[in-house]
Amino acid sequence: MKKYDIVVLGGGPGGYIAAIKSSQLGKKVAVVEKDKLGGICLNWGCIPTKTLLSYAKHFQDILRSEDFGIGGIDKSKVYVDIEKMMLKKDETVNKLVSGIHMLFKKNGVDLYNGFGKVIDDHNLDVNGENLSFDNLIIATGSKAYIPNIKGLKESFESGKAINNTGILGLKDKLDTVIVLGNNTYAVEYATFYNAIGTDVTMIFEDKNILPDYDSELSQTLERQLKKSGIKLVNSSDITEVRDDKILVSQKGKEKEFTADKYVVFYGIRPNLSGIENLKLIKDENGFIQTDERLRTNIKNIYAIGDVNGKMPLAHVASFEGVVASENISGIDSKIDYLKIPKVVYSFPEISSVGLTEEEAKLKNINYSIGKFPLSANSMAILKGETSGFVKILADKDMYGEIIGFHIIGNDASNMISEAASVMNLEGTIYDLARVVHPHPTLTEAIVEASLDAIEKPLNI
């Protein structure tokens, strides 16, 4: 029997960071992982999709090389080699995963490769070995949610319907895909397939894509997606999924769609196998309930990452891992989900932190809006990617504190961290408007948007 201060169940972006942090705080730590370190994010999620999207972007750039004064490329001969793309992607993933193994060695974290079965609130069994622990951090992650739609399950079984793991196993380019769902994953894969020349149709129940984002952003993105050739079929109920076609009822009208593959993203459900013996309080979808310190209802048990369903993003899981480790080690720390940025790697990208305008309205906040279009930003113009804007929401009753920050545009993913920094420091639009930004950069638009909320921007 091995005794640990902390056992972390799951080695994804939440679990492996929690382990390293705990070890740095002087704890004896073990990680139990049944599959690959890095979890979904590294192996089947963020990293592979972003790798593919980045390649697809290069492909797009090549197709419009003439815009940059580059000649001699015969576009009829340029093609996407999916098999090679996947191999390159695997190289990237393997490099990152082996990096975690190295970090574990360096920080003295013990790794148990096998399925961890929690016996009680102080014991866990892995490969027949008993690990006893003072504290357990559950970081088991999530799996894809398959809703109860007629024929959908069968379609998965036949291989016609696929999700991220299925996509990453494909060796050939698809001519047509139907994307079911309107969340981040759905939008990103629609973007990818569209960019490499596949015909894409998105079918979803809501009126708009990305309902969690500020509606001005999602509506702008919808126009961009349509412009790039993606067909959006909104407000639609899927009546039946069959291998030859999908039957849809859109506002009372029956429609049929066919494609080579159905790419399905209906959100996630928590991975709860192995922790059945713990009497944890969960919500109606099974997500373990946690507080801002990541504590569950059991004193020595914490839950981080997708399994608590708070904000299923890798960087959230990692920071939750830090917060849980600190609290176990006697350091009082909390997570504030309203100050965590999120990104959709569509073309153009969307990034966001804090309240959307709709949420600010609901909360009766007396807010002001500052906006600035990228079409007036010199860096966007010289790169030839001028669609998008920066939108800032500030609380008028709190000295103009920034409460929401939304960007749509090329490289929005890199711009949003500035907003997150300012918001974590409780900064105001007045503070931001006085920060000199280098020229030419896309971030100049942030200053201009702040000025717009106060008085008048200078460059429009």
Added chain:
Amino acid sequence: MKFEFQFPDIGEGIHEGVITKWLVKEGDMIKEGDSVAEVETDKVTTEIPSPKTGKIIELKASNGDTIHVGDVFVVIDTEGSAEEVSSEDKKDTLAEKKEIVEEENAGVVGEVISSSEVIAPSDEKEGNSASENVAGKALATPVARKLAKDLGVDINKVVGSGPNGRVMKEDIIKASKQPSEAEHKEVLDETVKTTVDAKEEKIIVEEEKIERIPLTRIRKTISQKMTQSRFTIPHTTAMDEIDVTQLYEFRKKYKDSLKEEEINLTFMPFIIKATISVLKKMPEFNATLDEENDELILKKFYHIGIATDTDRGLMVPVIRDADRLSIIELAKKVDEVSNSAKNNQIELKDLKGSSFTITNYGSIGGYYGIPIINYPESAILGVGRIVQKPVVKDDEIVKAWILPLSLSYDHRIIDGASGARFLNMMRELLENPEMLLLKA
């Protein structure tokens, strides 16, 4: 600019005084806070500090002259003095005054506010408060800073919950809801004021049937001190009866012969002696809770305040280093300080700096009382009237002289058990005078 310095209200309802000694002469330069003259009142002899910096133009009285509150007695030319007094100097003066207030614990109830304090708040000086002397800048977010300013929260006193103790918006909102210790007094003042206001409304109706008497300075001081003590310190009181029959006999034996030497041997010196002996074993009773720094200040000196009833109100003259005095010396000293308090001959310094206070309401006839601690001390001993009572001793009812003691103490720092132990030790010493002489 000419400044006409009027004889200030130095406290306790003094209306006039005699200039015993000028400490400056016409043409001298004087700094704010320096003394101009020594004035003898019917109460104390005290030095009057100048409220201004400048040149003395005229002294309007001579040695031996009587001056009344409000009389102009010195004219100072303050012209050009602004340059001479750097703001640094001003801050020093303020800081010093603050120290006086904090360090010297003037008697409970009988604090005579030092004259410099009474004079200080002239209109010109307002706003230059010591609190503006901010040493460092608190780590805080922009919003927290602005919010603190608008809500009147001293951001330097707020404990931040952000990274590295950064003060966040929420911390200010919390702090503004709970008045800080520093503001506590203000809130109290406000509370007292509202209560008075409410009462006044009722009183106005029957104005003819009442008499309004303005509070004297000493009464105001008593009122403030009592309120501060009662609302700051959670008081608790332990009471006990002590059989002092042996002590009674002991005292009787020497009382008359000592009287010939003009020494009035009461029970008080024995009680003081016993108290100091116990204080040495239980230092938390001779202490002050430093609320700002969360520290207990144990005092290694034994300055015993003797609460004394005077015509003008309760005063607490102090016997300094009482632990170094014999019973006889204590007897003399008790007589001396209480008489000089009663006869208005006490000096300000003798009303300040006590570390523990004893109040003897027994001399007037009281038995038990719940004394209010002489803030910021940690305890006060109330002494009742010694009476003969029937007690049971060895299964028989016998006569005994009984001394009732009431000990109030600061329950934040002293637990109930300690209060009981204090009185037990007092009993051991006072029941047996020989033990007292051996141990104390």
